[in-house]
Amino acid sequence: MITIKTPFGPFSMSGDGTSVTAAAFADDPQPLVAGTPDGPVPQAAVDAVRAYFDGDLAAVDAVPVVWRGTDYLQQCWKVLREVHEPVTYTRLAELTGRPAAVRAAAQGCARNQVGLFVPCHRVLRTDGSLGGFRWGLDVKRGLLAHEAAHRP
Structure with a gap:
């Protein structure tokens, strides 16, 4: 495990030597997934x-990650890695190929075990409000502002 200081607090990662297996805006990502390897994080x-x-x-887009979940959750996380601007939960469900699966798409965000690498912070409510975020709305707001300031 490694912890990096960020403008939004500590960011911790676990790995398996080649991939990130858990990542969180916290001092320890392990509570995300029981049994996740806590090995070396790739440089x-x-x-x-x-x-x-x-x-x-x-x-962060090309960093290999390992995730555990249902086929749909894995599809959701794959799609999230391809989303580079904020989208709604409805749009995320559409992008997964299951437009009626809005609640399942929201679960994809809630169960994300590799924060930042799978950018669930980019998903907003239909009205544009922030919704929830495992590491707090201040972190989500900060990440979105950081990205807006650096987006080409």
């Missing part, structure tokens, strides 16, 4: 997080 992941906070928003 590329550390470098990518630092680059992201230096303004290179795409730096």
Whole structure:
């Protein structure tokens, strides 16, 4: 496990030597997934997080991640990795190919175990309000403002 200081507090990651297995805006990502390997975090992941906070928003996109969940949750997380601007939960469900699965898409955000690398912070309510975020609305608001300031 490694913890990096960010403008939004500590960001901790666990790995398996080649991928990030858990990541959280907290001192310890392990509560996210019981039994998640707590091995070495790839240096590329550390470098990518630092680059992201230096303004290179795409730096985290190529970092390999491991996730555990149903087929739909995995599809949701895959789609989230391809979303580079804020979307609504409804739009996320559409992008997964299941437009009626808005609640399931919301569960994809709630059960995300590799925060930042799977950018669930980019998902908003239909009215544009923030909705929830596992690590607090101040962190979500801060991440969205950071991205708006650095988006080309």
